Structure formats: C-alpha cells, structure tokens
Amino acid sequence: MSPINLDQADLDFAAELSRRPGGAGISKCYACGACSAICPVMTFKEDYDPRRLIRLILLGQKETVLRNPLIWFCAACYSCQEVCPQQVDFTELSFALRNWAVDEGAGPPALVGQIGLLSQQGRLYAIDEFAADKRTKQGLPAVEEQPADYDKLLGDLRVRLAKGGEGDA
Amino acid sequence: MKLFKGKWLARPIQESLPAAVVGRGPAAEAAAGAIEAAGWRTEVIDQVKSIVGLPGYFRLQTAAGHRWAGAVVLTENRPAPAPWPEVDRLAVVVDPSLHPDPAWFGQLLDRAMDFPGRVFLFCGQAKVAGPDLSTKYRAARQAGVLVTRLAAGPEINPTDQGARLSFSDPVLADDVELTVGAVVSPRPWTPSPELSAAVTALGLIPGPDGYPAPDNVLFPAPRTSRAGVFAPGLAGGRPDDWDRDIDLLLAELPALLAADPAKFALSLNSDRGECAECLTCLRVCPVGAIGWLDGPAVNPVACLQCGQCVAVCPVRAIRPDWVEEKDLIESLIGPGTEPGAGTALLICNRAPDPDPVDLPAGVKVIKLACAGRVDDLVLAGLIGWGYERILIAGCHNGNCRSLDGADKAAASAERTAGLIERLQGNRRPDGDRIAIRFIRLAPNQPHILAQALAEVTS
Numbered sequence: 001m002s003p004i005n006l007d008q009a010d011l012d013f014a015a016e017l018s019r020r021p022g023g024a025g026i027s028k029c030y031a032c033g034a035c036s037a038i039c040p041v042m043t044f045k046e047d048y049d050p051r052r053l054i055r056l057i058l059l060g061q062k063e064t065v066l067r068n069p070l071i072w073f074c075a076a077c078y079s080c081q082e083v084c085p086q087q088v089d090f091t092e093l094s095f096a097l098r099n100w101a102v103d104e105g106a107g108p109p110a111l112v113g114q115i116g117l118l119s120q121q122g123r124l125y126a127i128d129e130f131a132a133d134k135r136t137k138q139g140l141p142a143v144e145e146q147p148a149d150y151d152k153l154l155g156d157l158r159v160r161l162a163k164g165g166e167g168d169a
Numbered sequence: 170m171k172l173f174k175g176k177w178l179a180r181p182i183q184e185s186l187p188a189a190v191v192g193r194g195p196a197a198e199a200a201a202g203a204i205e206a207a208g209w210r211t212e213v214i215d216q217v218k219s220i221v222g223l224p225g226y227f228r229l230q231t232a233a234g235h236r237w238a239g240a241v242v243l244t245e246n247r248p249a250p251a252p253w254p255e256v257d258r259l260a261v262v263v264d265p266s267l268h269p270d271p272a273w274f275g276q277l278l279d280r281a282m283d284f285p286g287r288v289f290l291f292c293g294q295a296k297v298a299g300p301d302l303s304t305k306y307r308a309a310r311q312a313g314v315l316v317t318r319l320a321a322g323p324e325i326n327p328t329d330q331g332a333r334l335s336f337s338d339p340v341l342a343d344d345v346e347l348t349v350g351a352v353v354s355p356r357p358w359t360p361s362p363e364l365s366a367a368v369t370a371l372g373l374i375p376g377p378d379g380y381p382a383p384d385n386v387l388f389p390a391p392r393t394s395r396a397g398v399f400a401p402g403l404a405g406g407r408p409d410d411w412d413r414d415i416d417l418l419l420a421e422l423p424a425l426l427a428a429d430p431a432k433f434a435l436s437l438n439s440d441r442g443e444c445a446e447c448l449t450c451l452r453v454c455p456v457g458a459i460g461w462l463d464g465p466a467v468n469p470v471a472c473l474q475c476g477q478c479v480a481v482c483p484v485r486a487i488r489p490d491w492v493e494e495k496d497l498i499e500s501l502i503g504p505g506t507e508p509g510a511g512t513a514l515l516i517c518n519r520a521p522d523p524d525p526v527d528l529p530a531g532v533k534v535i536k537l538a539c540a541g542r543v544d545d546l547v548l549a550g551l552i553g554w555g556y557e558r559i560l561i562a563g564c565h566n567g568n569c570r571s572l573d574g575a576d577k578a579a580a581s582a583e584r585t586a587g588l589i590e591r592l593q594g595n596r597r598p599d600g601d602r603i604a605i606r607f608i609r610l611a612p613n614q615p616h617i618l619a620q621a622l623a624e625v626t627s
Contacts, residue, residue, distance in 0.1 A: 003335065003343065003344035003345060003346045004338070004341075004343055004344070004345045004346070005345075005346050005347070006289075006315075006345060006346065006347035006348075007346075007347055007348050011287060011313055011315065012313055014310065015310070015311055015312070015313055018311060026310075027307045027310040027311050028303075028307055031339075031340050051340055052340060052341055055338065055340040055341050056341070058310075058315060059315070059338070059341075059345065060315075
C-alpha cells in the first residue's frame, strides 16, 4: 500500500465535518478504541473500524472516506456511543458522513434505485395482482399507493443525489 | 577584636537575618517586594557560588563575598520562547522522551492555534486531559492542528524548501508522509543559569526538567527539598500559583528570620587564652555554624559536630565537648597512651558500625563524628605513634552530613599517602610497609568495610 500523503490531503476535512449536523464529536476523539472494541459490525466485517475511520478523517483523507463503502455499514446500534468516554457519538458521525457522501455524489447506487421505487410506487416491493386478489378474498381493503407523499419526502434527497452525481460527472 | 567585629564579621549575630532572594528581574523584585511589605528585610542576590547552612542560618557565597540569610527564595525570569518560522506548514516535534506538564502543553496548543499556517504537532505521551486542557485540545483540532502521538517521533529528512517527514501512523499502522516548510522542536522551560547554579549549590533534588522541588507530597510548593529554601511559582511550572506560594512563604518566614542571639550562646571551649583569633574555624565550617561572640561561638542548632574546625585550628584551641574523640586525641597527643601498632581504622560514625564486623586482630577502631576530622596532622600523628596501616572510612558523596567532610578526608589521605610513598621510594625500596587508604561507605555496607580491612591488613 502506498503511503498516505498529507500534502494532497484536505486537512480541513475534520473541521468541516465538525460543523455539520452530527459531526461535532470528531474533535473530541482521543483514539482510545473503545468504539472499535464494542462495535458488533466488526465481528462480521473486519475492515470496518470506527477508530480507523476517525483517524482517516483527521488525516484529511476526504475522498478515501466519503467514497468508502464502509461508512454505510454502521447498523446504528449506538453501542459505541454508550462506551465512548469522550462523547464522540460515532453513530451520529456516520450519519453526517453519509449525508456528505450523498452531497458529493458518492451515495451507493442502490440508494438511488430505492428512492426511485418509493417515489413511483410508494413502496419498495409493489403489490402485484396476485397479492391484491388475496387481500380482496380476505375482505381487506385495497392498498392505496400514495407515491406523491414519498416524492415530497424524498424529493430533496433525490435532488441532492442528482446534483452530487452531476458534480461528480 | 574590634577590628574583627567591624571588618571581618559579616555575620550579624545580634540582629535578625534578611531573606535572600536569588535571581533577578520581575520575579525577584516581586518576591522581595512582598517579603518587605510583610516587614522583613531582603537582599536580592544575582548569582550564588555556594549556599551552605541550615534553616535560619544560610551562608551564600557570591563573587563579591558572602552574605548571611535566614531564608533563601529562588526566583527566575523565564525567557520568552523562541518564535516559530512563518511558513505555510510547520511541524512541531516535541521530544517523545519528554513528559511535558499539562500547563506547558496547553501553551503549546495555544501557540499552534495562533499560528497563521498549518501546524502538525508530534509528541510522545502528552497528557491532554485536565482542567481546560480538553477544551483547548478540541479547539486546536477545530483550528486544524493535527496532533499525532508517536513513541519514537517522525523521521525527518531536510529538503531545500524545508523538510519531508514520514512516520507510521499509530492508529492506522500505515505509512504517512508530509512536506513542511520548517520543523521546530520546542522544549519545556529550562532553568536559567542563575537558577541552575543555585540548585547545584544547594544540592536540591531537581525536578524532571531541572527545576527545584518537584511538585509532590514531600515538598509541596513553594518548599524545596531543602528546608528554609523556597521556590515560589517554579514548582510544577505553574506561574499562576505565585500568590498562593508567596502567602505560604510569608507564613513560614517568622520562624526563620526572627532574631535570637541565644542561639549562638554556646562556646566552643576556646576561651583558654590559646585562641589566635585567626578566624579559620569560621571560614571552614561547612554549615556556617560558627560566629563570633567575644571569641568563636557555635550555633548548636546548625552545628553538625563534624569536627572540621577542630582539624583546622592551627593552635588546637578548639576542644568541644560534643566531639567524642577522646580516643583519638589521647592516641595522638595525650599522655599515658601506649604507642599503637598495626592497623588503625578511622571511621565516620554514620558509616556502618564496625563492632559487629569480624575485624582482623590488632585493628584500632577510632570512631569520628565525621571523617573530615582526619587531616594530614592526624595521619602523621598516627604513623608516628606506630600505626602502619590506616583505613579511613567516610561517607559517599552527597551523603556526608558535613557536606564535604569525606572529600576533605580523601584529599588528606591522598596527600599523606603520596608523601609517604615518596619517602618510602627513596629510603625503602621494598616500600609497602605503610599504607593509607580511603573508602566510602553507606551504613548498610559492612561487607565492604570488612573487605577493605582485609585488603589493608594483608
């Protein structure tokens, strides 16, 4: 692996992140590793390591972090937040990173697809005719799809995704 | 006598002694001002060569002569830290072997935050948790200061534009490289030459960075490891404790500075018409315990009973009651003492007790209050009396309660041994009949004493 070169690093990355919602904790971390010790995700995804991610952020590795699929692995169990002696709130940090990644057009492609489905049909899995017939036979009311509501809710995110994608291209 | 009183005796026996403020600049002025405001006399002294004595009776040797003081107050001006070069990217590398105190590290973070360019701060085990320090540490990060703790420090390769640094990141275990315009290696405050000289002269226990009196349980600030010597605002490097330190110092001054002529009332038994009034005893006393009160007078509180004044008195006028050396005096000059033979052991009574040691036969043990009592005359007298092998046991350097008594004994032994060797070399070709040896001992080293005795007697 080639060495990390700080001359090309965006060394204000951590400070900028700390000004984003959920990112304030980044400047408190002492790298004690309590989060990595308790993280349940690490038990099945070995390269996922909150402490490493924090250090990469501090070293200004903006592209490496935001384009890293690992930031999407956090299961939001809040275990790290329970044990952190410094109230770094790594879970919140994860959300801040994901939001930023989306802004940078680095959101995972599946996310774009899922937003499309929700906006078009109001749910990820469409109610097909077979299921609708079953509901009728059971005396259940027909499902009324209201994709417009989702579109309203997710419209902003879709715009951001589209914008980030454009910026990336 | 009047001449002596006016000209020679700087020691004010009848009046109260001042507090000596060692140092110069604002800190010394502030300390002297506070002490004088409390009603005590002070004397500000730039540099001292040596400080001897006990609480209440310190003798400070300066280039211009000596001064007496009841208490010693060490101060110093801390030099302004060197400015950092104005570059876009600056590496601040703190020697990882240092364990900087939190106050100093806080100042370093302040400077890093105020620095116009970007600062990469490398340190070993800097403590970042503490009052206000956590906040400062966060603020520094917020300001873009990159703090990296490395056990061994980064590798620094100078280039034309500055330096190229590389290190293995402690968290990532990956190699990291960076280019900076300059590298600075700040150190915590180092003591000024004046303060270093005073610390050496006093034999104080130095702190981690050379300051006196580490801030610990035994010597809480402003006290130092020497009673009666204070270092306000220096212990633990916390200048903001100055006021508290001065208050504590003032509270202890009355016991040190109040005049008490009765302390000097004990005579040295020298008023037999033998005293030559040469003042040698006053000069030689390692703790300045001897003053002048119509003759040499000793301060019993300060006196260590080392007997060095007895050794130097040219007319042997001093025969103090408290030096238990009847054996020695008698074996040297007293009538009725049989001439000795064989081996003489001259031993400081703070060295191991020779009684339980399995002594070779014919060893005459002479216990002394201090090995410093052994001078050339004593050695010559012993040889003249018939002792051919002489072992002198003094204390280790720094352990001698009379400061340099053991050193004086060592010098006497070396001088006399050299003289004897030359005599033997000329007149006795077989030449090892007379042997003089000096050893240093601690109270728990009787085995070394036994070994040395065996060597000397064989």
